[in-house]
Amino acid sequence: MVETERAVYVQRLDPDRREAYVEAHEEVPDGVTDAMARGGVEEFELYVRDDVAVCILECRDLEAYLDAVDGDEAVAEWERYTGEFKREGVDADADPESGIPFMERIWRFDPDDRQ
Numbered sequence: 001m002v003e004t005e006r007a008v009y010v011q012r013l014d015p016d017r018r019e020a021y022v023e024a025h026e027e028v029p030d031g032v033t034d035a036m037a038r039g040g041v042e043e044f045e046l047y048v049r050d051d052v053a054v055c056i057l058e059c060r061d062l063e064a065y066l067d068a069v070d071g072d073e074a075v076a077e078w079e080r081y082t083g084e085f086k087r088e089g090v091d092a093d094a095d096p097e098s099g100i101p102f103m104e105r106i107w108r109f110d111p112d113d114r115q
Contacts, residue, residue, distance in 0.1 A: 004042050004058045008103045011053040011089025021085035022048060031074025039068030053089070066100075 013021050025046060036044060040060035047054045059065045069075045079092035091099045 004060055005062045007057045007062055009055050009101045010103060012087040013051045013053055014085055014087055015051045017085040018051060021082060024082055029074055029078055032078045035069050035072040035075050039065035041065060
């Protein structure tokens with residue numbers, strides 16, 4: 001099994017545009033998913049509840065992922081488009097280190113770690 005890194009981030013949606021945000025994700029452009037694949041994404045999940053969107057990204061190397069999506073025009077165009085439905089979240093025009101509001105993991109439970 002390939003070791004992966006997990007990154008999580010939250011975005012706040014405009015409650016009046018929530019459904020448009022959800023509908024936009026029915027057809028994510030190929031250019032976006034191509035960049036994600038180039039960046040080594042193993043799995044990406046998006047969850048929505050009320051005005052909160054939670055993104056869970058698993059990839060082989062987070063820095064390689066950021067390098068692959070940084071400056072990719074399809075990704076930037078997608079983030080600007082979906083940004084229309086958000087109050088805060090990914091900033092397509094920021095540097096990669098601050099453009100994605102990654103969360104800090106503060107606790108984890110793994111039953112295999114128990115003695």
